[in-house]
Amino acid sequence: MIPIAKPILGNEEISAVTDVLKSGMIAHGKEVELFEREFCEYHNVKYGFAVSNGTTALDIALKSLKVNSGDEVITTPFTFIASSNCILYQGAKTVFADIDEKTFNIDPNEVLENINSKTKAIIAVHLYGQPADMKALREIADDHKLFLIEDAAQAHGAEFEGKKIGNFGDITTFSFYPTKNMTTSEGGMVVTNNPEIAKISDLIRNHGQSEKYLHTILGYNFRMTNISAAIGRVQLKKVEEWTEKRIKNANELSKQLSKFDGLSIPYVDKRVRHVFHQYVLRVEDDFSRSRDEFSKYLNENGVGTGIHYPIPVHNQPIYQKLGYNKDECPNSIEASKKVLSLPVHPSVSPENISYIIQTIKNYQG
Numbered sequence: 011m012i013p014i015a016k017p018i019l020g021n022e023e024i025s026a027v028t029d030v031l032k033s034g035m036i037a038h039g040k041e042v043e044l045f046e047r048e049f050c051e052y053h054n055v056k057y058g059f060a061v062s063n064g065t066t067a068l069d070i071a072l073k074s075l076k077v078n079s080g081d082e083v084i085t086t087p088f089t090f091i092a093s094s095n096c097i098l099y100q101g102a103k104t105v106f107a108d109i110d111e112k113t114f115n116i117d118p119n120e121v122l123e124n125i126n127s128k129t130k131a132i133i134a135v136h137l138y139g140q141p142a143d144m145k146a147l148r149e150i151a152d153d154h155k156l157f158l159i160e161d162a163a164q165a166h167g168a169e170f171e172g173k174k175i176g177n178f179g180d181i182t183t184f185s186f187y188p189t190k191n192m193t194t195s196e197g198g199m200v201v202t203n204n205p206e207i208a209k210i211s212d213l214i215r216n217h218g219q220s221e222k223y224l225h226t227i228l229g230y231n232f233r234m235t236n237i238s239a240a241i242g243r244v245q246l247k248k249v250e251e252w253t254e255k256r257i258k259n260a261n262e263l264s265k266q267l268s269k270f271d272g273l274s275i276p277y278v279d280k281r282v283r284h285v286f287h288q289y290v291l292r293v294e295d296d297f298s299r300s301r302d303e304f305s306k307y308l309n310e311n312g313v314g315t316g317i318h319y320p321i322p323v324h325n326q327p328i329y330q331k332l333g334y335n336k337d338e339c340p341n342s343i344e345a346s347k348k349v350l351s352l353p354v355h356p357s358v359s360p361e362n363i364s365y366i367i368q369t370i371k372n373y374q375g
Contacts, residue, residue, distance in 0.1 A: 012366065014314035015189040016357045018252070019241075026240035033236075038216075041236035045243045049184075049199055052167070052246060053176040057208035058201040060194075060234035060242070061215050064163045064185025067198035068096035068133075070232060071181045074200075074210040075157045077102050077130055084124050085133035085161075086116040087322040088342040093135050093161050094323050105129070106324050108339040112277040114138065114290070114349075117341075118146035125150075131157035136165035136175055138318070139191070139256075139287035140279065144170045144178035151180075159183070163198075164287035166191045167253050171281050176201045181211070186238070191252065191287055192245040194238035255356040256286040259363060263289055263352060266367045272297025273370075288318055289354035292345070298375030301350055308352075311369050316351035 030036055042060050050058040061067050077083060079101035085093050087106040097104040107120035114137050121132055132151055134142040144160075151158040160175055162168070163185035168175050176182040181204070186197035200211050210227070213220060218229025264275040274292035278284045298304040305315045322342040324334040337343075352366060 011312050012314055012353045012358065012362050013355075014316040014351060014353050016355050017188040017193050018248075018356060019193075022244045023241050026244050027237055030236045030240045036236055038233040039236045041239040041243065042234050045194075045234075045239035045246070046199070048243060048246055050201060052249075053174045053201060055174075055176045055182075055201045056203045057205070057211075058199055059208075059211050059215055060239055061198045061200060061232045062234060063196045064183060064187060064198040065092045065096065066215075066230075066232040067183035067185070067200045068092060068159075068161065069099055070200050070211050070214045071159050071183050072096055072100050072102075072131070073214050074181060074207050075131060075159075077157075080128065081130040082126070082128040083131045083133060084116075084121050084129060086135050086137070086342070087324040087339050088114060088319060088345055089135045089137055089161075089323065090163070090319065091323050091326060092163075093133055094329075097133070102130070103128070104323075104329075106334070106339055106342075108341045109345065110143075111341045111345065113140055113142075113279060114345060115140065115142040116147075118143050118150060121147065121150055125154055125156070129154070129156060131159055133159045133161055134179070135161040135163075136168055138276070138290055139165050139168055139285035140276075141165060141168050141170040141175050141282045141284075143279075144175070145281075148178050157181075163187075164190065165285055166249055167283075168285045169283035177203065180204060181207055186242060186245075191256070191285060192242070192249045194234065194242035194245070197234050197238045197242060252356040253285050255358075256354055257284070259354045259356075259358050260284075260286040260289050262360075262363050263354065263366070266363075267291065267370070270297065270370065286354050288316065288351045290318065291350050291352065292348045293350050294348065298373075301348055304373065304375060305350055307373055307375075308369060311372075313366050313369055314353055317349060318351050319349075320346055322346050 160179035160182035186194040
């Protein structure tokens with residue numbers, strides 16, 4: 011089986027963790043501080059705070075911007091549910107804007123249509139590793155005096171117009187879950203170039219503590235451990251090499267799969283560096299009787315697949331209970347029926363690529 015995802019953990023990561031365990035300093039400490047500094051240098055941002063996971067990073071982002079009950083935040087329904095749930099955590103309302111059917115990212119024109127007097131922020135998700143249209147979204151945010159949050163859980167090292175993501179929003183969040191482009195096992199990061207937002211973010215993740223036993227705001231224990239940070243520091247040194255392998259694998263898949271009628275290869279905006287957290291096809295009706303049948307065939311023949319994502323967030327049961335219209339955001343609904351992810355991670359070899367292509371050639375849908 012060629013898996014859809016495969017975390018790469020070797021002797022360097024094991025050695026780094028062993029060193030931390032031997033030191034006895036296993037909680038939040040120097041390793042975390044070094045990881046934060048190195049991660050900020052990689053993304054060319056000023057402030058970074060390592061946290062327990064990507065969802066707590068999003069929660070901190072919204073709390074640091076003082077999003078509260080009565081506020082509205084616009085985001086995409088075509089992503090993992092954490093991007094919208096974090097809005098509900100604040101007692102605010104999630105407002106869904108539909109996606110661009112080519113990039114699968116939030117459509118700036120749809121964002122504009124959903125802005126009103128209650129709107130406080132926009133969350134742009136860089137889905138599959140391709141940055142959203144940050145030029146248009148930044149202009150919209152500035153024109154309407156809104157905060158802009160980048161959800162970069164899938165986009166470590168991605169770029170828009172030659173500039174790394176993390177430099178367009180007021181605050182940006184990352185995830186280091188094991189299937190991401192780099193991992194700390196569980197973990198996340200909040201980055202910003204705004205000193206005031208940075209100060210609040212740091213307080214929120216550590217019990218609102220400005221100095222030992224002095225608590226100035228309501229905070230939480232969202233800290234990362236030295237164990238996780240040690241893994242992250244090793245992974246960060248490798249992420250560029252891995253990213254180039256992802257891009258190379260994606261380019262070869264697209265070169266071969268563009269020959270198949272009914273399979274739409276990923277569209278890549280010419281302004282971006284797409285880091286291919288996922289390689290996502292659109293399976294049309296003239297290729298297969300159903301996307302799920304094609305996925306089953308590939309799995310049975312040794313090619314792992316994923317569906318990212320089978321149910322748009324506004325159609326999830328919890329959001330239906332909250333009264334969301336299941337028919338809104340038609341592009342997101344259509345995409346959920348057609349998308350299929352193929353293996354693209356750095357462990358996918360040229361031989362694996364050839365096997366994937368041949369297996370698809372043999373399919374009779």
